[in-house]
Amino acid sequence: MGETIFTLHEFMLQTETITYIIVAISFFVILFFWIFLTKLDGE
C-alpha cells in the first residue's frame, strides 16, 4: 500500500477492484445482449 498508481496497467497489477468493475459491466452487457438476441424473435 502507499504506492502511487500512474497507469492503468499499474492499477490492474495492484488492485483486483477491476474484477468487480468488469463483473458489474458484464451484467449489463449480457443483459442487453440477451434483449438483442430475443428481440429478433419478435421481428
Place this chain on the structure above:
Amino acid sequence: MPKEATTANRSFSNSFGYAAEELSKTFLSPLGIVAGIIVILGLIITVLRFTGGLAAVTNLSDYNPWGIWIGFDLLTGVALAAGGFVTSAAVYIFGMKKYHSAVRPAVLTGFLGYVLVVVALHYDVGRPWRLPYPFILQQGTTSILFEVGACVALYLTVLFLEFCPAALEWLGLKKVRDLVIKLTMVLTIFGVILSTLHQSSLGALFLIARSKLHPLWYSSYLPVFFFISSIIAGLSMVIFESTLSHRYFLHKMDAAHLDEREGVTLGFGKAASFVLAGYFIVKVIGISEGNHWHLLATPYGIWFLVELFVFVALPCYLYAIGTRDKNQRLIKFTAVWTVLGVVLNRLNVSLVAFNWHLPAADRYFPHWMEIAISIFLVTVGIIAFRVIVSVMPIFYEHPDFRKNH
C-alpha cells in the same frame, strides 16, 4: 411414395438388405477406401501399442504423461459429445419440442463419442481388463479422476439407454421399447446431472497442476470454463452434425425432420451465441481474478488472446449476426469454427500451455502413430454413425411408432 417413407416401411430383414446394399456402395467409394486404409493402419498400430507398450508408439515421457490421446481423444471427445445432454435437456426438460427431431442424431453422436472416449482411454492406460478396478478394488472416492471415471461410466449407460429406442424400433421389440421410452425424463435428468459433474471435473483435474499450467489458462474457475465451453461445443456440434447429415443422409429424413431443420440451426445458433458471450465474460473475469493482465503482452498472452477473440468473441458475433439475418450458411460456418475453438482450448490446456516452462527439448510433440490412432478412432466413429443411420430410424420416425415419441 417418398424415398424416406419407403426406407422406413421396410421390414427388419429387408431394411438390413437395403442398408447393406447402400453401405457397400459407400465403402467402395474413394472416401470409403481411404477410411478402410485408415482402419487397417489403425489396427496395426493398435497391435503395436498393446504388445510393445506406450514407448513403441508414443512420445510420452515422465514430463509429459498425457498426450493427445487424453488432450484430444478424451478432453475434446467428451466436450464435443455434449450435444446429447444439451439437446435432451432443451427438448424434454425445457419443453422445446420444436427441436425434437434433433434429439436422436444428437444422442447417437454423444453415445458414439463417449464409446470412443472409453476406447481411447484404453490406448493411454492399457490393461483393459482393469477398467472396473476403480469400482471394485480401490474406489479412491476423494479423487477427481474417480469422479470423472464414475460419471463417464454412468453417463455412457444413460446414453446407451437413451439410444436404445431407435435400436428396439428397428428390431421390432415394441414392449421393451415402450418401457425404455417411459424412462426418458429420468434418463435426461440423470444425463444433465452427470454431464455437469464430469464436464466440469475434467477441468478440475488441472487444478492440481498449478505449477505446470500457464497462469493465463490456469484459473480456479477451470471447472466452470470446461462446463460452459462443453455446452457451446454441444450446441455447435448439433448444428455441424445436422449440416453433414443433411448433405449425406437427406434421403433418410422424413418431412418432420426436414421442417424442423432450419429452426434447429437458428435456435441452437442463438443459444450458442448467448453462451459464448457468457463464456467470454467469465474468461476475462478469470484473467482479472488472477491479476494476469501483464502476461497478455507475452507470446503466450498473444496466443491466449487469439483463442479468446478469434475462437470465442468472433463466433459469438457471427452467430448473433447469422441469427439476426437468418443466414443458415453463416451459422453453419460458425459452428465449425466454434468446434475448432473448443478443440484448440482443450489442446491449449492439456498440451500447449502445459509444462510451458520446460525447455523446448523436453516439450511434447505427438508421435505420428499417436495422431494416426486419433484419426483411426474418429474414422471408426464416422463409420459406426454411417452404419447405424442406414439401418435404424434416426432421421425419421418408424412408421409403426409414429405419434408415439
